Amino acid sequence: MTAFKRRLSVNFIFEQLQEHIISGQYRPGQRLGEVDLATQYGVSRGPIRDALRRLAGVGLVTSAANIGAQVRSFSLAEGKAFYQLREALEGQVARLAASNAGEQEKQKIERLLKEHVQVINVHPDRAYLQEKKDRDFHLVLAEIAANPLIQNLLANELYPQLMLLRSSHCVVKGRGAQAFLEHQRIAEAIYANDEELACLLMQRHVQASWQTFFNGQQGDR
Amino acid sequence: MTAFKRRLSVNFIFEQLQEHIISGQYRPGQRLGEVDLATQYGVSRGPIRDALRRLAGVGLVTSAANIGAQVRSFSLAEGKAFYQLREALEGQVARLAASNAGEQEKQKIERLLKEHVQVINVHPDRAYLQEKKDRDFHLVLAEIAANPLIQNLLANELYPQLMLLRSSHCVVKGRGAQAFLEHQRIAEAIYANDEELACLLMQRHVQASWQTFFNGQQGDR
DNA sequence: ACTCCTGATATTGTTAACAATAGTGTGGTA
DNA sequence: TACCACACTATTGTTAACAATATCAGGAGT
Numbered sequence: 001m002t003a004f005k006r007r008l009s010v011n012f013i014f015e016q017l018q019e020h021i022i023s024g025q026y027r028p029g030q031r032l033g034e035v036d037l038a039t040q041y042g043v044s045r046g047p048i049r050d051a052l053r054r055l056a057g058v059g060l061v062t063s064a065a066n067i068g069a070q071v072r073s074f075s076l077a078e079g080k081a082f083y084q085l086r087e088a089l090e091g092q093v094a095r096l097a098a099s100n101a102g103e104q105e106k107q108k109i110e111r112l113l114k115e116h117v118q119v120i121n122v123h124p125d126r127a128y129l130q131e132k133k134d135r136d137f138h139l140v141l142a143e144i145a146a147n148p149l150i151q152n153l154l155a156n157e158l159y160p161q162l163m164l165l166r167s168s169h170c171v172v173k174g175r176g177a178q179a180f181l182e183h184q185r186i187a188e189a190i191y192a193n194d195e196e197l198a199c200l201l202m203q204r205h206v207q208a209s210w211q212t213f214f215n216g217q218q219g220d221r
Numbered sequence: 222m223t224a225f226k227r228r229l230s231v232n233f234i235f236e237q238l239q240e241h242i243i244s245g246q247y248r249p250g251q252r253l254g255e256v257d258l259a260t261q262y263g264v265s266r267g268p269i270r271d272a273l274r275r276l277a278g279v280g281l282v283t284s285a286a287n288i289g290a291q292v293r294s295f296s297l298a299e300g301k302a303f304y305q306l307r308e309a310l311e312g313q314v315a316r317l318a319a320s321n322a323g324e325q326e327k328q329k330i331e332r333l334l335k336e337h338v339q340v341i342n343v344h345p346d347r348a349y350l351q352e353k354k355d356r357d358f359h360l361v362l363a364e365i366a367a368n369p370l371i372q373n374l375l376a377n378e379l380y381p382q383l384m385l386l387r388s389s390h391c392v393v394k395g396r397g398a399q400a401f402l403e404h405q406r407i408a409e410a411i412y413a414n415d416e417e418l419a420c421l422l423m424q425r426h427v428q429a430s431w432q433t434f435f436n437g438q439q440g441d442r
Numbered sequence: 443a444c445t446c447c448t449g450a451t452a453t454t455g456t457t458a459a460c461a462a463t464a465g466t467g468t469g470g471t472a
Numbered sequence: 473t474a475c476c477a478c479a480c481t482a483t484t485g486t487t488a489a490c491a492a493t494a495t496c497a498g499g500a501g502t
Contacts, residue, residue: 057278088313
């Protein structure tokens with residue numbers, strides 16, 4: 001905790017805080033005082049401020065002047081808006097992936113899906129997201145889409161926010177088996193380099209994900 | 222320049238720097254030294270650092286450890302990626318706007334287009350973007366779309382980046398008249414609450430904008 | 443009991459000095 | 473001349489102290 005090498009500190013602190021936030025260890029609305037964190041990480045307030053600003057930049061934290069930062073809390077309306085955004089981006093990702101995919105990329109997807117079917121057989125209703133970066137279907141597609149801007153946005157902003165959204169609203173059961181089937185259909189469209197179909201299927205996939213989330217919330221209360 | 226009221230300073234500095242960047246007053250690649258800016262704004266390095274980090278967050282500035290910040294420079298490939306992102310987002314905006322538009326919203330668009338036709342008649346080939354926020358077709362649509370996340374992303378990140386991109390690459394002539402016609406078609410789709418058509422037309426509108434930009438770059442060199 | 447004011451406390455915004463790193467130029471050597 | 477080592481300068485990262493603001497508790501007045 002105490003052996004940072006200068007600028008690494010803010011990166012480390014940022015990642016640490018992000019981890020705590022998206023894992024639900026810090027609850028939405030919880031205040032993130034600078035002095036607390038500073039003493040906690042054995043560092044001055046400067047790097048803490050930097051890290052908090054970065055977290056605010058990626059939407060994991062809200063911060064107001066003279067008030068400070070707190071873990072962002074998503075309303076259901078914001079959740080809907082978020083999924084609408086995700087629908088647009090991931091649709092474009094699927095379209096671009098279908099456009100760019102050559103033999104190598106198709107095999108990569110194929111291998112990934114073969115791995116996933118194993119996991120699904122063991123945990124049929126896992127949420128099926130908290131995997132390593134390069135083992136996630138959506139992120140692999142984003143890589144194949146070969147658009148660094150969109151890839152960045154998805155990996156560094158939308159995905160962390162999505163995890164926070166889920167951990168905030170106590171999503172218990174995923175829809176692993178169904179999601180996997182949809183992934184397969186999307187993959188088939190990509191194998192055929194069918195941009196429009198890939199885009200459409202991905203959009204529906206995201207919509208279905210939102211429906212599951214939304215229904216889960218309605219049922220809760 | 223010397224009468225800030227605390228936290229206002231970083232907002233003011235941020236906006237000032239942003240203005241200088243997107244107007245082309247600061248050229249791409251130009252270094253933004255902290256001490257220079259600090260003395261220039263009569264403030265210490267702290268707020269300057271904050272402002273630079275925020276600028277980096279919205280993609281107007283790149284910053285590396287121990288090296289500092291410099292105005293972002295877009296390659297042509299990044300320009301393409303940028304327009305792909307914009308296509309996805311603006312398409313979704315048009316779709317949502319078509320879905321949400323009631324009588325009031327339609328009249329708002331109608332009035333806006335009536336204003337624009339006046340401008341076009343005077344300046345048929347103006348770039349037709351550097352208008353006030355609430356007088357811009359795309360931003361008004363984003364407002365009607367009623368998705369704060371997407372609206373934020375467009376107004377605070379994509380649009381500033383777009384202006385930087387244009388000022389970077391010396392876009393001389395716009396395509397005001399043609400763009401206006403396309404706006405009208407999109408508006409008609411929205412009047413009919415035809416989500417799919419509005420989305421499609423908007424996507425083509427953005428693509429056409431990219432083509433104009435791209436051809437202009439090719440011609441230059 | 444309730445509201446409003448006031449002062450104490452805690453927290454954030456800002457500053458200037460210090461530490462460490464990147465960039466630069468000079469001199470020596472082959 | 474080409475090249476490398478080394479010191480020097482300029483710039484960023486970090487820290488601790490100071491300034492200003494928000495929050496909260498307690499009390500006076502109704």
